[in-house]
Amino acid sequence: EDQVTQSPEALRLQEGESSSLNCSYTVSGLRGLFWYRQDPGKGPEFLFTLYSAGEEKEKERLKATLTKKESFLHITAPKPEDSATYLCAVQAGGSQGNLIFGKGTKLSVKP
Amino acid sequence: DGGITQSPKYLFRKEGQNVTLSCEQNLNHDAMYWYRQDPGQGLRLIYYSQIVNDFQKGDIAEGYSVSREKKESFPLTGTSAQKNPTAFYLCASSNSGTGVNIQYFGAGTRLSVL
Numbered sequence: 001e002d003q004v005t006q007s008p009e010a011l012r013l014q015e016g017e018s019s020s021l022n023c024s025y026t027v028s029g030l031r032g033l034f035w036y037r038q039d040p041g042k043g044p045e046f047l048f049t050l051y052s053a054g055e056e057k058e059k060e061r062l063k064a065t066l067t068k069k070e071s072f073l074h075i076t077a078p079k080p081e082d083s084a085t086y087l088c089a090v091q092a093g094g095s096q097g098n099l100i101f102g103k104g105t106k107l108s109v110k111p
Numbered sequence: 112d113g114g115i116t117q118s119p120k121y122l123f124r125k126e127g128q129n130v131t132l133s134c135e136q137n138l139n140h141d142a143m144y145w146y147r148q149d150p151g152q153g154l155r156l157i158y159y160s161q162i163v164n165d166f167q168k169g170d171i172a173e174g175y176s177v178s179r180e181k182k183e184s185f186p187l188t189g190t191s192a193q194k195n196p197t198a199f200y201l202c203a204s205s206n207s208g209t210g211v212n213i214q215y216f217g218a219g220t221r222l223s224v225l
Contacts, residue, residue: 004153031211032211034213034214036216041199041219041221042218042219043115043117043201043203043216043217043218043219044154044201044216045216046213046214046215046216049211049213051211087153087154089154091211091212096142096159096161096167096207097142097159097161097205097207097208097212097214098144098156098159098169099154099156099214101153101154101155102153103151103152103153104153
């Protein structure tokens with residue numbers, strides 16, 4: 001069964017304290033792995049798509065990496081405005097574009 | 112501005128009443144999706160449509176119905192048979208085809224059953 005597990009469920013950081021969020025997946029033929037950011041009461045905002053193991057993408061303080069079993073979202077020197085829930089999703093081979101989502105990691109960055 | 116518009120933002124209904132959530136997109140996307148989000152849960156797929164006049168059930172379709180008469184619109188109706196409808200509902204759209212298609216989301220509708 002295709003599955004996505006994110007850890008930790010919640011993460012509290014001090015401003016400037018770098019860390020990583022984990023997304024482990026089990027999927028039959030990965031077509032793509034997606035990271036989204038979701039602010040409270042809003043829809044998810046697309047961040048990155050990763051397609052193959054070894055791939056990396058960066059955007060400001062965020063860097064996403066991918067291996068054959070997991071993806072990491074590295075946050076370097078976070079700021080309070082980075083506080084949000086980060087969602088990971090995968091698209092399996094043979095799917096009609098449907099995504100399987102993890103439950104998310106809620107990140108809080110304190111000044 | 113191109114995007115996905117969901118309305119209303121908040122919706123209250125009494126038990127036993129049907130309710131319709133609106134989703135409109137002007138991104139010229141072929142595919143549209145409805146998800147439900149509950150606290151502590153991942154997004155769960157209710158229905159999806161790859162093309163006009165065609166749609167398929169997702170993982171939790173029971174008690175819901177949809178229509179796709181226009182490319183731009185994909186309304187979701189929750190029927191009186193739907194259990195525990197209180198949740199945050201998200202609509203998304205994407206290009207379709209055999210490639211990897213990024214889904215873009217609307218701002219959501221929060222439905223509360225009184």
